[in-house]
Amino acid sequence: MGNRLPAVLIALGVLLFIAYSSVFVVNERQQAIVIRFGQIQDVKTEPGLYFKLPFGFMDADSVQYIQDQALRFDLDDIRVQVSGGKFYEVDAFVVYKITDARRFREAVSGDRESAEARLSTRLDSALRRVYGLRGFESALSEERASMMREVRGELTADASNLGLTIEDVRIRRTDLTQEVSQQTYERMKAERLAEAELIRARGNEAGQRRRAIADRQVVEFIAAAQRDSEILRGEGDGERNRVFGEAFSQDPAFFDFYRSMSAYRDSMGSSDTTLVLSPQSEFFRYFEDAAGTRPAPTGNGTGTGTTNGAATTPSTAN
Template identity: 40%
Template sequence: MNKLTFLIPVIVVAIAALLSSIFIVDEREKALVLQFGQIKSVKEEPGLAFKVPLIQEVVRYDDRILSLDTDEIEVTPSDDRRLVVDAFARYRIADVVQFRQAVGIGGIGAAEDRLMSILNAQIREVLGSEQVTSDTILSPDRRALVERIRDQSRSSALALGLDVVDVQLKQTALPTQNLEATFARMRAEREREAADEIARGNEAAQRVRAQADRTVVELTSDASRESEIVRGEADAARSRIFADAYGADEGFFDFYRSLTAYERALKGENSSMVISPDGEFFNYLNGSGNIGGEARP
């Protein structure tokens, strides 16, 4: 009985010691086995692992890709046009031993503070270089700049045991105090461009209008010349016809001309004339005229 009483506590302690010596490494994490603060082993593969109870402890680190948002900072490109920039990075703990030695017990919080300092320094260095302007930062060409920031940050972060997977710029904007001045300058530039376009349009309109006026004058002149030619030819033809008619029958031609004169003189309401009846005007009305060379009765 006394022997059984002694064995039960021993068995319980043994079981407790065995259980405390076993730990599970999740597939999403890595683990370090520490003994009095010194690294004794690294557990990177998922599954069961063992440690010395009471003497050793297990420190776990996330093995997934993590995100870090940087604070807003101001950068001044080569054209002295200040920009407010903030970025985010994706990183992972690549070397847990190096990570533990670099940040100590501060863990992931201390590592992110130091990584943020690295990122901000690289952002200032790359975006503030002599070859970079604000237009380059705000254009699609900034992809090459972001890759430079990532590569240089990765080189610096390796000392922390971190691998910088990606860096992206979330915001590249003008400082608030510069926005109004920038908008005013942009507005002035657009107004100047609009005035230039209006001036060029007016100049083009004047050229088109002058060409149209010239064309009208030329067409009118050509039409007038052609009409005068046609009128002259018509008058000549009429005169020739009259001459031929007069030569063929002078009496009939005189009769025709007298009838035309009567028509014109007695046109409309003008039917009264004060004239001597013995005048030649009434030769064909009083029968003294002749037609075809014969006297009329």
């Protein structure tokens, strides 16, 4: 019995190894391709436990796992030319899924990088064609969605030959190149400066127009005020003369006396004024007689007045 135990253990180990190498598991994110002697024997697309021939190391059945979920690859900094002749940099990405594992294995030996390289070449060509038919503004407008549908349509046939299904194509970025960006910046700057100059010119024109209106109104207001003041002054002078006339007509002697007193006050009111007059001057007639009787003339009745030693015009009180 003791001599048979090692043989039993060896046999059990061989059986376990054969059982292990005959079983493989497919999860919900995978597909499995069973390859027998280099040829595709079967494709398992449903998750579960499956069996195959053991001894894969002897070129019997082997299993290649293929992802069964949405995959994505990006294509960055594509330099494309639009219809206007300018160049732009575009970033895009593709979402795809491996829906035909058998064809995928036959086309690219199940290598995802090889499949994405072929899709990348086709995507680059499709983007150049779609952008070349449009201007730069299209990628920034509602036409962007139709551009992505066109690119997706061009990729569909090639993807189908690889066993792939294109789920979505998106353009992530559309930017000016450095040269075009500088040119566009200078053009926009010139446009803004021209617009600013136009606004400034319109503002100056409006300001000058309003200043002219204001200046004209000032002149009109001043002229109207001067006119009204002259009218009022004339009316005041007329009223004053009327009052003087009425007063003179009521008592001519008193009015004559009042006028003489006013003349005395105006001529001798300042302490630095010197008058040189003849005593018989008409100007002094109220000094000798309160009634203002004129003295007999003894000369020409005139005198010479000086202010601060200077000659002045003769003054006569009526």
